[in-house]
Amino acid sequence: MPVKIPNTLSILHSFKSSFSTISSPSSPSFPSSTSSSPKCPSTPHKSPSTPPHPHHTLSQSMMEENIAAAESVIAKHAADPTPFYGDHHEGREFLQAIKKLQDSMLFFVSKSNSNSNSDNNLVRAQTLMQTAMDRLGREFYHIMSVNRDNLDPESISGRSSIRWIGSDSDYSDTGSDEDSLATRESIQQNERLSSPAMLDIQSIAECMISSGYGKECLKIYKTLRKSIIDEGLYTLRFERSGPHQTHKLNWDIAEPKIKIWLNSSKIAVKTLFSGERILCDHVFAASGAIKETCFAEIVKDAAVDLFAFPESVATKCKKLPEKIFPILGLCDTLSELIPDIESIFSYESTSTVRSQAATAVAKLGDVIRTMIRDFESALQKDNCRLPVPGGGIHPLTHNVMNYVCALVDYSGTIVEVYSNQPLPVQSPLPELLIENSPTAENSLSSITVLFAWLILVLLCKLDGKAKLYKDVGLSYLFLANNLHYIVTKIRSSNLRYVLGNDWISKHDAKLHLYVASYENTTWGKAVASLQEDPTVVIERDAAMEVFQRFNHAFWAVYRAQTEWVVPDGSMREEMKVSVKKKILTAYRAFYWKYRVMVGHEKDTDIIVPDHLETYLSELFYSSSLSGPGCKGYSGV
Incomplete structure (x- = not known):
């Protein structure tokens, strides 16, 4: 849900301690990533002042001087359109002026009910604050714009091992000493790995939010970062479209879109969305509610569209069991991304993203089961x-x-x-x-x-x-x-x-x-046609009858098998060896035993063993076949 950010006066009355944020020791200074927190300048800026009011206290006089000093600095930078990003001295000076202005406003708010002069000073300070925030907003926009390359999600997610920064209680010392030490080391590593630009925009964001200008700050931030997310998805070639448009796609168009999604989804989650979460948590670390709302408004719509695509495709392909493999690819990839999705979109405000991803996985599962069931049914x-x-x-x-x-x-x-x-x-x-x-x-x-x-x-x-x-x-x-x-x-x-x-x-x-x-x-009949007991000697006529019986049986089988095939080469050779062993060995022994006895006049009726071996070697090929089963087809 959106976070309501009150104006300055509301903050001063209801949350006076918020002004201390900018001077907190844990807050990075602007614009240098290595400088310490803003300190009061050794020589305060002076401006013409009116004679002290007789009822002025020392504190009130100091606060009025603070306003005057801040006015001098703010007026100088407000009139100069040149960004002071990179000039550490001027950036530090500007934030110190705002800090003084905040302190003064806080003081005069406490006195406003009893002193009309306090009200005048408060109005004056508020006007200056408005001018300062306009100038700071422009600087915020400038830093984010010129550092797009350093602040792109790929650079951030690849460079940083930052754990998700939660509320302030995440870094409290309520745990063990070892846990506290690990936490401090994690924060230090975060600061070392963060670019100067990240620290600078964090400092500005904290200053604007604590001054009651969080709405203006977030508007600049969300506008720029949302465009980066959109550009990132465009670069990944993912076209954001509603489910109705996806349902209208024919398969020839849907299939390449699936391939694009498979290639882009991991990058989008692990780089684009992850980097945005890291940056958002870092910049708005001081406010859990703000960083949650900001992150959700930047990425939620894009993420929902990304994770809605698999569900839409699954619904379209439900009755196409032959398209199961693209659906399996979508389910496999999305299931693999679920832990990252749960972590990146862990906020309550991004629960719709988690829900969409989970719904898509469930829908893909339903469609896969239906496709396998339909395939089995078609086979039956x-x-x-x-x-x-x-x-x-x-x-x-x-x-x-x-x-x-x-x-x-x-x-x-x-x-x-x-x-x-x-x-x-x-x-x-x-x-x-x-x-x-x-x-x-x-x-x-x-x-x-x-x-x-x-x-x-x-x-x-x-x-x-x-x-x-x-x-x-x-x-x-x-x-x-x-x-x-x-x-x-x-x-x-x-x-x-x-x-x-x-x-x-x-x-x-x-x-x-x-x-x-x-x-x-x-081959049983051909083998059976030979002499049952090879040790028994038979007469010439009986031997001739055996030759004729074998010839008849062999040619009957062989002619039939000229069209039979064994597509796999190794199986074909094994079977030919087995057939030769079964037939050729027995026939060769009989042939050489009775060949001379039967004479030469019947040569044409007797198969020579070498010829028989050649015939058997030609088995299981069929030149008349094409496709599976043709000669030379491996079958694997």
Whole structure:
């Protein structure tokens, strides 16, 4: 809420002790950052004075002389438009004149009810004070204007380790000696790190506020500093706009704005707003209420606009589950900034900023949960009935694994999003999920359950799609290809930490079963066509019959498999080695045992082992395919 700053006469009557602020030993002097507090000059300035009134006391005469001395100094500087910033002597002289004027006004206020002459002196002093404050206000504006580079939030936040300066009680000696010592050291470090300009404007601000001209001081300060905040956000390319304007943005326009926000928000909080809070607390350290109101009026609107943007975008993208990653980025960044936001905007008057940031995080969390739930629902409803040619990687496998592997990179954010929230999984959990938990005593973490469930749903959909193939061997090859792709993606991403080694090992074993089932189903007839007991010698006609039976079985399988694929290179080589070991070893032994016996007239019906090896080496490529599953595609 705004702080009401009374005029001089009101202050004098209700808060007489406020005039002592300018002479407090803890107050920095103006304009030098190293000089001591203002002291009375050794040779006071004299001005023509009227003969002393017969009823004048010694104190009253001294106060009238103070007014006259102050009038001389104030009149000189009021007439000279040249700023005296940098001239330590003149700046000190001017503040000393104001201090004398304050003392005189305080004295005459106490005598005003009994002495009409006191009222005249008070009016005269008030007129001088008005002139002095006009001059001091111009100096205040000048110092802040010419020192923009030294007073910009980046310089202040980067240079200063100042703790937030609270009320005077923050620095009281009520704590332990060690705490008091640490506090004093903190204040001293504050003063060492602060620029001369910061100390100078602090001195002027304290003088103007204690003289009853805080409103004028704050008007100058807020006008200049608010423009710096606006310029800072403009430099960061953040365009302040209302939520209605954000809702009207299409995605092509909203997406680059999200990237700008992600890049600018941390700088805005940690530099722009933080630096402004440090400067405001320093300049108006003498008054907790004033520095709170001043800071709030400078930054509150800009900060609310900055933290309202993620909420507006989240609302717009709620029904676009494919846009979850920009939303996760917004949630991740804003959640990371929450501690800084709570600290910088700790005042009651800036509670709307904290509330807006918290509301935005909550809204982003709601939208993320909705998007993941919609993604899982879309996966469950997938009813594509077109088999992938050659048993290659299904597009659904590509899409889901790319989505899940990207999703796991935001696991910390997702854990927070699902804290105290129901997971989008069936209940009770499938036994497969429990068995494969990497956590102790089957106590599944929310993040493990979520990702294990999404992959389980995918595996179930792939089982259904495998049944679309008429050839059982091709069904097993399809399952092997897709499971290998899934396991490989998990091994190469952060999913390996979420699902654990047990999950990977068990699915590796399942993959080997798929490969073995493929080999037995596909090549079993060719192997069975050879002689069952190689130690038994058979007749020529029987041997010839074995050759013909093997040729027929091999070519039937081989021709079918010329269109079958194994996209992953390492898996392809492993499977070819396994098939060669199963077929070529047995055939080569039979061939060299009976080749001479059957003669040469049937050469065209007999496959030479070297040729057989070449044929097997050409398996699992398909030049007719494009996209996933084509020759040379790694599948990872």
